[in-house]
Amino acid sequence: MLTSLYVEGESWFHRIPVRVKLVALVALSVALFATDSPFLLLPAFLLSGWLYLTLGLPLREALSRVGFVFFTILFLAAVNLFLVPVPQVAALVLRLMALVLFAAAVTATTTIGAFMDEVTVLLRPLERLGLLRAADVGLALGLVLRFVPDIFARYQALAEAHRARGLPLRPLTIIGPLIILTLRDADTIAAAIDARGFRRQ
Amino acid sequence: MNTRDLVLIALFTAIIVVLGLVPPITLGFIPVPITAQSMGVMLAGCIIGAKRGGLAFLLLVLLVAIGLPVLSGGRGGLAVLAGPSGGFIIGWAVAAFVTGLVAEHFVKPQTSEASQFAGFFFASILGGIVVLYGIGVPWLSAITGTPLLAAATGSLVFIPGDLLKAAIATLAARAVYAGYPLLPARA
Numbered sequence: 543m544l545t546s547l548y549v550e551g552e553s554w555f556h557r558i559p560v561r562v563k564l565v566a567l568v569a570l571s572v573a574l575f576a577t578d579s580p581f582l583l584l585p586a587f588l589l590s591g592w593l594y595l596t597l598g599l600p601l602r603e604a605l606s607r608v609g610f611v612f613f614t615i616l617f618l619a620a621v622n623l624f625l626v627p628v629p630q631v632a633a634l635v636l637r638l639m640a641l642v643l644f645a646a647a648v649t650a651t652t653t654i655g656a657f658m659d660e661v662t663v664l665l666r667p668l669e670r671l672g673l674l675r676a677a678d679v680g681l682a683l684g685l686v687l688r689f690v691p692d693i694f695a696r697y698q699a700l701a702e703a704h705r706a707r708g709l710p711l712r713p714l715t716i717i718g719p720l721i722i723l724t725l726r727d728a729d730t731i732a733a734a735i736d737a738r739g740f741r742r743q
Numbered sequence: 744m745n746t747r748d749l750v751l752i753a754l755f756t757a758i759i760v761v762l763g764l765v766p767p768i769t770l771g772f773i774p775v776p777i778t779a780q781s782m783g784v785m786l787a788g789c790i791i792g793a794k795r796g797g798l799a800f801l802l803l804v805l806l807v808a809i810g811l812p813v814l815s816g817g818r819g820g821l822a823v824l825a826g827p828s829g830g831f832i833i834g835w836a837v838a839a840f841v842t843g844l845v846a847e848h849f850v851k852p853q854t855s856e857a858s859q860f861a862g863f864f865f866a867s868i869l870g871g872i873v874v875l876y877g878i879g880v881p882w883l884s885a886i887t888g889t890p891l892l893a894a895a896t897g898s899l900v901f902i903p904g905d906l907l908k909a910a911i912a913t914l915a916a917r918a919v920y921a922g923y924p925l926l927p928a929r930a
Contacts, residue, residue: 544760547810547820567821610818611826618827618887625893634888642822649810649820657809678749682802685753686760693754693761713768713779713911718918720761721790724754726923731754732747741746 544690547607549650551598560656561663563648570644574637580629583636590643597650607650611642658683681740685731693724751791751925755799756806759783763815780815782908782915784835784875785867788842789850789916792926797840804832830882834875842870846916847926856917863916867909872902 555563574586595604615638622631658680665676700719704711735741763780783803787796803813804824812819814832824832849862880898884891920926 544811544813547812567825571825607820608822610816611822614827615887618883618889621893621897622887622889625890626888630888638825638827638886641825645821645825649822652810654809654811661805661809674744678744679802679805682749682753682756683805685750686757686802686806689754689757690760690764693757694764697761697765711768713777713782714914714918716768717762717779717782717786717911717915718922721758721786721915721919722923724758725751725790725919725925728747728750728754732745732750735746735750741749 544687546654547649548653549597549599551651553597553651555593555597555647556651558651560652560660563652564660567645567648571641574641578630578633580632580636583633583640587636587640587643590640590647594643594647594650597647599650604646608642608646612639615639615642675741678741681735689724693720696720696723748795752795752799752802755787755791755795756802759787759799759803760806760813763813767815777904777908778815782871782912784838785842785871785909785912786915787839788844788870789846789863789866789912790919790925791843792847793840793843796843797836800836800839804836807832827883827887828879829886831875831879834878834882837878838870838875840870841874842866845869850920850926852924859920860913860917863913863920864909867912867916868906871909871912872905 570586574583577583594608595601597604599607615635619631619635622634661679662676665674665679668674669676697716697720700716701711704715709715759780762783763778765779767778784800787799790796791799806813807819807823808821810820814823823829843866845866846863849865850859854862876895876898880894881891883889884894887894889897
């Protein structure tokens with residue numbers, strides 16, 4: 543149900559460590575926002591696009607992943623045409639699309655596990671301050687992935703109950719019961735986690 | 744944070760993910776179907792409170808960032824955060840926190856039913872609309888170069904729909920509050 547956006551592959555971009563890719567993404571966004579010159583932005587856009595399209599994703603899937611964001615960018619660019627000079631609009635479109643394509647390439651070539659290792663490293667300062675525990679973040683993440691299918695099944699049961707009674711699906715009659723039924727399990731789940739000593743407290 | 748709070752946060756994040764998976768719901772009297780996920784901010788703040796609601800959305804942002812398609816329409820990944828509406832997604836956490844703060848302040852077990860409704864509605868509007876747009880719109884303007892005033896005027900189109908969502912979230916939050924109150928519980 544929740545399949546990661548990672549795409550298996552053996553490209554050179556797959557083999558670069560996550561940290562390097564994330565630093566590159568941050569550096570790229572800083573660099574792209576520092577310039578308005580189309581002579582820098584156009585190559586950046588073409589390179590990001592080439593990188594993203596050569597990762598082994600089918601073209602259709604590749605485009606549908608960035609389609610919605612591109613739509614927003616183009617819509618805002620169309621609005622901008624009336625408000626700011628044309629060269630600036632072109633710079634904006636190229637810059638944002640380059641950034642989005644590069645970000646999509648990082649997402650497509652990095653596994654959840656690799657990301658989580660990096661998140662754990664990034665959380666270490668907070669952990670040292672005693673604000674949170676990295677293990678808790680991992681546990682919470684696992685719980686979400688574990689319970690999404692359950693909650694979805696519960697939604698379908700509620701929707702079927704509506705249909706059986708000939709009632710239309712209304713947000714109120716679905717969301718209320720869905721939330722109460724789900725959150726009511728919190729105590730049992732928490733007891734189960736503590737009983738297994740997952741959090742060592 | 745105790746284990747129960749952690750579980751409540753994770754379960755609420757999972758609910759928000761599911762609300763993005765289900766087909767948009769039509770209301771009957773308006774033609775445009777609404778995405779249930781977009782009510783998540785208001786629901787999280789009003790139902791599990793400021794701290795847990797805010798953390799539930801931070802967890803959602805983390806899920807988006809590590810490449811899970813958890814947003815409505817199967818969107819996700821760093822590309823969504825890098826796009827023009829990235830500010831709204833980051834802003835969700837703050838918006839849920841503020842919604843929770845206001846709800847905790849105004850809604851108490853001893854207050855009358857009418858003022859509980861009013862409290863949830865006010866919290867949803869302040870957190871889910873004012874704070875959210877207060878973060879998302881300047882962000883969008885900074886990233887796209889659209890003048891702030893134009894971006895703000897343009898987003899007024901969404902306000903009627905958001906008010907409707909606030910109303911639905913109010914009714915749902917009040918129903919949960921009556922059936923299984925979590926808002927004041929500081930375990």
